[in-house]
Amino acid sequence: MGIDSAKIKLLPWGAFKLSHGIYDTISMMRQSSYFVIFLLLIIGLSSCKNKGQQTTSTKTDNAQENTAKPNIIYILADDLGYGDLSAYGQQKFTTPNIDKLASQGMLFTEHYSGSTVCAPSRSALLTGMHTGHTFVRGNKEIQPEGQYPIPDNTYTLAEALKKAGYATGVFGKWGLGYPGSEGDPLNQGFDTFFGYNCQRLGHNYYPRHLWANNDSLVLEENSGKQKGIYAPQLIHEKTLDFIEFNKDNPFFLYVASIIPHAELVAPEEIMQKYRGKFPPEKAYKGVDDGPEYRNGPYESQKETHAAFVSMIHILDNQVGEIMAKLEKLGIADNTIVMFTSDNGPHTEGGADPDYFNSNGPLKGTKRDLYEGGIRVPLIVKWPGYVKPNTRTDHVSAFWDVFPTFASIADMEVPSSLDGVSFLPTLLGEEKEQKKHEYLYWEFHEKGGRQAIRKGNWKAVKYNVFASTEDQMELYDLDTDIGEENNIAKEYPEIIEEMKLLFKEARTPSDVFTFDQGTYLSVE
Template sequence: MKKLVSLAIGLISLSALTFGQNKKPNIVFILADDLGYGDLGVYGQKIIKTPNIDCLAKQGKLFTNFYAGTTVCAPSRSSLLTGLHTGHTYIRGNKEIQPEGQEPLPDSVETYAQLLQKAGYVTGAFGKWGLGMVGTSGEPAKKGFDQFFGYNCQRQSHRYYPTHLWENNKKIILQGNDLKHKATYAPELIQQKTFAFIDKNKDKPFFLFVPTVLPHAELQGPDDVFLKMYKGKLTEKPYKGNDYGPDATVPGYASEPDAHATYAAMVSRMDFYVGEILQKLDKLGLTENTIIIFSSDNGSHREGGADPEFFNSSGGLRGNKRDLYEGGIRVPFIVKWPGKIKADSKSQFVGAFWDLMPTFTELTHAAKPRNSDGLSIVNELLGKPKQKQHEYLYWEFHEGGGRQAVKMGNWKAVRLEVDKNPNGIPELYDLAKDPAEKNNLASQNPEIVNKMEKYMGEAHRESILFPFAKN
């Protein structure tokens, strides 16, 4: 009898061990807003302190050639969630809907969050959405998220002390917040809701998406330890006001006089929030079975008095947000998975947001996406051979006269003024020799230019909502 009991206990223990080994990994994806490639210490930042994200990189893998979906928020996030580059994804620009919200993703569009839901994951998003107002086909609940809390509308997210946030389909009024009064700092409230999601779902496989609004304009925040770290120590620069958005410039609403100190404090506060999430996972014993990803939705910004040149926010690359030069689209990308991804490793793999959909579905054994421009980068993450490579990467941008860009190997082509001259000769740069894109080599390499033009033509599928002016 004792032998039978011992055998039964052994089988139960073996079963538990096997289950533990095969348990689906949690995924925590933290997406900064308008954080430049060079804004983190681990990517060369010399002024702003980001110890938690720097530590994350030391514990995982840092990518040096990873790209956002495009150079502004809504289309970049559409590319991220749908696995399609901006020549194919449904949302290709910041198209506003009144009185609140942006052009919604339609019912026909599938996100990776929906596929993870079907694979048994609990899903939550906490921060900024911008892909469909409540009540539309693009609201978070219809695009794969069991729980959402934050700013549904990216226009509203310019304010760190907003009048309201959204919890699923419920409007949460923040008492005491208006154009002059600051009672509730929204990022802190969103952080607490993020913790509650982790606590509630710690015993289930979960996908946690944290699209934080930091350090997006406006330049504002509490006058606390983060601001004190920099105030008086950086060059004084009068605050220009928040000059982005139709209703954003409000006299007296944003009054912090030192824009440099405020921006640095916002980045350090974001880093602190990342550290808090990591500590939460540690405390609950979830770290070993959790894939943690950090990135940014596009390059560094200039809104609200931000000064990317002062901080070298683009890390020596050309351009900022709204450019298709490297500084507008190359972003930090860090992944940690203890015991699976080699600590303190770096990758030169050339990837982009549309790679995450096939990567997530492979990691979670979810159904493959119906359509994707991406490649699974699981082999690259795990240090395995035979990682597939992109033939090329493609971006388009529907403001500033229309722009297109292609990256093929070391070559990068950028076409400007597409609306006026859709067949204009693109600029051409050799990023291996000229990462700052200073020397246009188009006239010296007509065959390469012709190939890049061919890629631009085949990658762009016409959109009724977001046409180039010629159409």
């Protein structure tokens, strides 16, 4: 790789203080006769802890629950389409490790992202609120690096889990607050952060620098046009280190991968596996020099098809390596793993979702509020709780993840959340599963867009800023998953109901005002 990643140690400050505190205490006690008593007390507590970990209780018909809180790993791919996994019907390539995850757990067929672009989707995930209520409702850049921050008073999933005793780490792309801001991951409940703070710089896979907690880590191996360090690999190594470091304590690991979002590029040893296998190739001419090179614009790629599959190969391998690490450490049975994507497939940097059928049977891509822009894969593995090789059509969304993890970790959540825990679905208790009255999305680009799903009805509004009364489209997803037949004129009573819901669903925002020309998206 060109860098000794072992030298980059990300020890949470709390752990550093604790270790030094214990050292000081022992040093003091060695000077007194109480030292022996102290050691006996520690041994006794350790024995009690070990006995407690052996205690089990029945959770489902064939499940046993370890008294320790389960570790939580949430893997978020970047712009991976509903049809980009072979478990969801991909035919041109395979994703064996992710497919294995699906065979060992539950596959959701009707799960939705928080938004159709990155920042608001992540905001919905971490706050448990949809884009009518969550603070960050669109992509808004802050120069020279980062995005508009979520406020300090935002109560995030990471803060809730940290309060419940979890070590918390995020690895990959952040996008919810520039370095040092109140939205910085270290100010929003995460003990450890490694990766890209800024979505724009996350376009480039051989970056000039990454962030290690509060430190900007300059990658000299990528200076000029050099390609010494492929960032997704270095970030993955730090991800595995986090698991190793926290193997004896409950942890929440948020893996915010930057694959396969734009700039289609992979190391040559991976490209060799797929070169020439996806004809006809599609070339892309990008920015390969000058002041904007590796500052957001994508570089050129002569073989975009091979590069895309190479990147999916890397993502799939990394999922496999995470699972292997859990097995090696003996903590796989007490770890829940979720895998999903932040929105639909993109068309940037030479990407060719039509060639790969990346949105499967769905209409639209990233930046659309049709199903192809917001319906995403979700796979959940939780040994002993989630029955292997199962599927569900339960309708869920990113804002449900917060209350779901809260149920699993037995912690309280704010009453303001829009989310509904889907833990009953995971446990096979469908009769106990609460359902949404409706799901809501808004998008602040391309003239403004809104969408609502209520039951099988899907209402979509484009060019919202132009605001005409007859612009609403209506689809019945039960019979028209591809949203090909707009039946708005046939159901005027449903249209009137949807109009009321569109008004009810959102609260005003002074920053994301949902009007024309408020801000420029960079993502």
